Amino acid sequence: MSRRLSLAAVVAVLACAVPALTAGSPASARTDKAAADVSRTKPLIIAHRAGTSDAPENTLEAVEQSLKAGVDGEWLSVQATRDHVPVLYRPADLSALTEGSGAVADKDLSDLAALNAGYRFKDAAGAYPYRTHPVRIPTLAAALDAVPEGKQIYLDLKQTPAPHVVDAVARVLDEKKAWGRVRLYSTDADVTGLLAKIPGARVAESRDATRQRLAEVALEHTCKSAPGGSWAGFELKRQMVLREQFTLGAGESPVTAQLWTREAVACFRSASPRMPIVMLGVNTPADLRTATRLGAGAVLVDSPRHMVPPTG
Numbered sequence: 001m002s003r004r005l006s007l008a009a010v011v012a013v014l015a016c017a018v019p020a021l022t023a024g025s026p027a028s029a030r031t032d033k034a035a036a037d038v039s040r041t042k043p044l045i046i047a048h049r050a051g052t053s054d055a056p057e058n059t060l061e062a063v064e065q066s067l068k069a070g071v072d073g074e075w076l077s078v079q080a081t082r083d084h085v086p087v088l089y090r091p092a093d094l095s096a097l098t099e100g101s102g103a104v105a106d107k108d109l110s111d112l113a114a115l116n117a118g119y120r121f122k123d124a125a126g127a128y129p130y131r132t133h134p135v136r137i138p139t140l141a142a143a144l145d146a147v148p149e150g151k152q153i154y155l156d157l158k159q160t161p162a163p164h165v166v167d168a169v170a171r172v173l174d175e176k177k178a179w180g181r182v183r184l185y186s187t188d189a190d191v192t193g194l195l196a197k198i199p200g201a202r203v204a205e206s207r208d209a210t211r212q213r214l215a216e217v218a219l220e221h222t223c224k225s226a227p228g229g230s231w232a233g234f235e236l237k238r239q240m241v242l243r244e245q246f247t248l249g250a251g252e253s254p255v256t257a258q259l260w261t262r263e264a265v266a267c268f269r270s271a272s273p274r275m276p277i278v279m280l281g282v283n284t285p286a287d288l289r290t291a292t293r294l295g296a297g298a299v300l301v302d303s304p305r306h307m308v309p310p311t312g
Helices: 008-017 026-038 060-069 140-146 162-176 189-196 207-220 262-268 285-294
Strands: 003-005 044-048 073-080 086-088 152-157 182-185 232-235 238-246 249-257 277-280 298-301
Touching (some): 044 152, 060 073, 073 140, 086 162, 152 162, 189 207, 207 232
Parallel strands (some): 044 298, 152 182, 232 277, 277 298
Antiparallel strands (some): 073 086
16 A cells, blocks of 8 residues: 655655764664664564465465574464454455455354365465365364464554454463563554553554654654554565655655664664564565665565575
8 A cells, every 4th residue: 555745755765765964863773772783683584464465365375484594483364253253364354365255253163163274375486376275264173273482473453443463363362471572563553552551561552653753864864752562564675656745746656765774773772772573575585685774673584585595
């Protein structure tokens, strides 16, 4: 989804792309040494949707393959069924990935049992390997059991209304005593707000707040406030639309904006030097090097098979 920015955002994009334009700012000058110290540590590799490019996303098959590839954790999309069971599924309709149709929230768990979560998955040759070897939509409880202790787990709640999915997820995390194992995220502010009220929940600040702070640093070179969550996540690069308003109309230009800079990272860590920062959409070696230099704590990758650095 594209985001619309004002003409001033053009300056921000150029500032992000040309380090010399921001290197002399007071905030970056104060934090050059800190950024250099952080960048010596490689970020953790997190499998986005359990490795959406390598296997059917958000399935136990994908979890197993990504763990074998050597990831440090899993990013899993969660919705709740009509009978309040949290399951791993991302799109709004079941037809996007399965041979079924309808919303997860309109189905009981028993309705999902026969669906093939890999029905529409294509391999590199364009074939559909999981149509003859179906994989199922797993419950959150089963996914928690499949991820070993010591691996990070991020749960991205993908459903509204907020109470339906939050209550279902909270119940499973209570039953599994898993609050200390997971970090919680949502692009929906109502979901984030409900999660933040749960004692012990490690919730990312709202995406709106993260985007606003990144924009302020990029456009104004100011750090106005400390983050409101226990961690933050946003794309390393993001497709956006720059919009210039004229008296008689408007002009638009599509751009690829990189809002994470050393200055932005310093702002997020100004109140908590070790605040976890997760950079999403890191899918090339060049982007991984950039995220490492910036001091990302973790990065999301679509293909663990190609992005996890070899050991030894």
